[in-house]
Amino acid sequence: MIKLRILLTLGLLLAAARPAIAWGPHPKINSAARETLPPNSPLRAALGETLFVSLDRLCSLADWRRDVRPDFFPDDYLLFPASPQDRDHLVPEVRKTYAPFFRRTLWALRHETPENAARWMGSLLHYVSDTGSPPHAASVRGPLHSPMEGWVDSDAIRITGYTPRLLGDTDEAALQGFLARMEEVIAYCQVRGAKLSATMDLKEPRRNLPAALECALESARVTADVLYTLGERLRIPEPRGSTLQGRVLLPASGRKPEYLPEVGTHVVLMGTDWATVMDGDGKYEFRNLPVGTYRLGALHPGSTAAITEPVVLTEGKVRTRDILLSVSLPFAENRVRNADFALRWLRPDAPDAWRRLTNGYPERPPPQAGWQSENVAVTPGARYQVGAALRLGTQTRVVVRWRGHAMANMNVTEQEITNAAGESVTAPGLAKYLQILLIGDAADPSSLASRVWCVAETEKGYDPPVP
Ligand SMILES: [Zn+2]
Structure with missing residues (x-):
């Protein structure tokens, strides 16, 4: 190793x-x-x-x-x-x-x-x-x-x-x-x-x-x-719209994902402020939407972000559109959401679930330019495979940041991945979260890598504490 x-x-x-x-x-x-x-x-x-x-x-x-x-x-x-x-x-x-x-x-x-x-x-x-x-x-x-x-x-x-x-x-x-x-x-x-x-x-x-x-x-x-x-x-009746509903179908592996088996998919209406999270039965629903044409986006760990073909809603009708998620690459159990930067609903200048690199809280500018993933939950002592498909010709460095708290600057350590094609890392004793950092000066993380991944090697299942 x-x-x-x-x-x-x-x-x-x-x-x-x-x-x-x-x-x-x-x-x-x-x-x-x-x-x-x-x-x-x-x-x-x-x-x-x-x-x-x-x-x-x-x-x-x-x-x-x-x-x-x-x-x-x-x-x-x-x-x-x-x-x-x-x-x-x-x-x-x-x-x-x-x-x-x-x-x-x-x-x-x-x-x-x-x-x-x-x-x-x-x-x-x-x-x-x-x-x-x-x-x-x-x-x-x-x-x-x-x-x-x-x-x-x-x-x-x-x-x-x-x-x-x-x-x-x-x-x-x-x-x-x-x-x-x-x-x-x-x-x-x-x-x-x-x-x-x-x-x-x-x-x-x-x-x-x-x-x-x-x-x-x-x-x-x-x-x-x-x-x-x-x-x-809520006493005031609203103009009559249309219901858009459906199931979110996780990649068919015949079993629940090991990471966050009950977590809801984030289902967004592209180009609007509106989104929802699917319920425990795998369903999503928007009631009484204004009629029009919508595209749905979906974000779920272990899956590639999905964006559907346009769905046309007509007045008073219930429209059912299932969202089929495909397995994340190169590993099915990739814990990083939007690992290939495909979904951009939240803001035009960054992929969802990614932020420009900052240090600490309150946030300070970092010593180098780069991008950070959202937090991935980990278990202290467990081993994870972390890697990135780097763009050719860039000097991108891949760093794992371990955190003891989701937001506060507690028990933060960083380690560089020397082999970006995939390396085993072990969560330190006080680590609760991992972030993948792509270090490099780029207006968008997709110029630094085409995708990243974090999969568990030794940990089976994960029950995050309920705050
Ligand atoms: Zn507060």
Whole structure:
């Protein structure tokens, strides 16, 4: 076996970087908000009671960015053409999430399965309630950040008797009302955040801070307003469209894939902001789409990205179109999605699931130009075959980056693949993810390689932890 060269070790000392307590916590803020909704809210009916309650968990979705879950890739609910990049969750940048995620959630409620709608709602609600966190509203980072949002009496987060506000009675009025309401939240929580950061003393023992509770209650009130307003929008009948549905058929090998056997395929409508994730039965569905011609794209680990022939939808008709995925090359169990860069739905200047190379979080420019794959989940100690079909005449280098956290810069090490045609690598003891880096100055990764791969050699099956 070829000996690998360890390039650099970035992050062993950063292992304690993940805050122990999240804001509120989020689930308490969300459940307080949920309880103010009238029993006949159309939102309850649209989601069903189980999914409605699951919003308490899903409202953490934006904190799962870049992670790999057994059932879905969180990024499939965080990145779309109207908002194609990661957003910071602090003011001012979090403001950029409001309009696209409000519209996207409303669209999901009207056109996607309840499960998909609940997940989009989870992304929106995360940005909403994160805004009210005192250090988020007052843009405070550093050692005070976690105590400012964690020193709160979470059992006291209750807004019983609060009447949720209707933020607008048309889609556009609701959006404008929502944006104005978020500015109220920022103003309310910013002064409290600034006061906390000026007066808190971290040498004192942890205690519940009244100003932090006030912000948590305001977060719950705005969450209630958003839930109520989205629900009221569902009372308005929409113009009659057409349903597009079908099955996603995985490559016929007669068995489930070993990597993420239950994960949903990301099914996108090319040239639009719209997409969905197939359910556990292998089905996808878009309800009441505007009539017209659509092409479907599909992304799934272990498969080559698929793009269908145009599908014509006519009014009131249900159109069934199955998507047949073909086996990824050169290995069936290639864990890298969009490994040959074929699908470009998210943005015109990069293949889906690929980003320009950056270092760390917050992101810094890297020492060299290049491209990085999305995270692939791995098991410490297991062996993987990693390689790339490099373009002739380029000086491309292939590097494996191991990560201990999907996003934070924890336990990050990099090793160069000396034989790009395929090499065995062993996941270090603290590695949870692998990324393939293509180092080279190119406007597009497809100029550096025609495809990459990562397949397990020793690991059978994989159960990622549920965050
Ligand atoms: Zn957050």
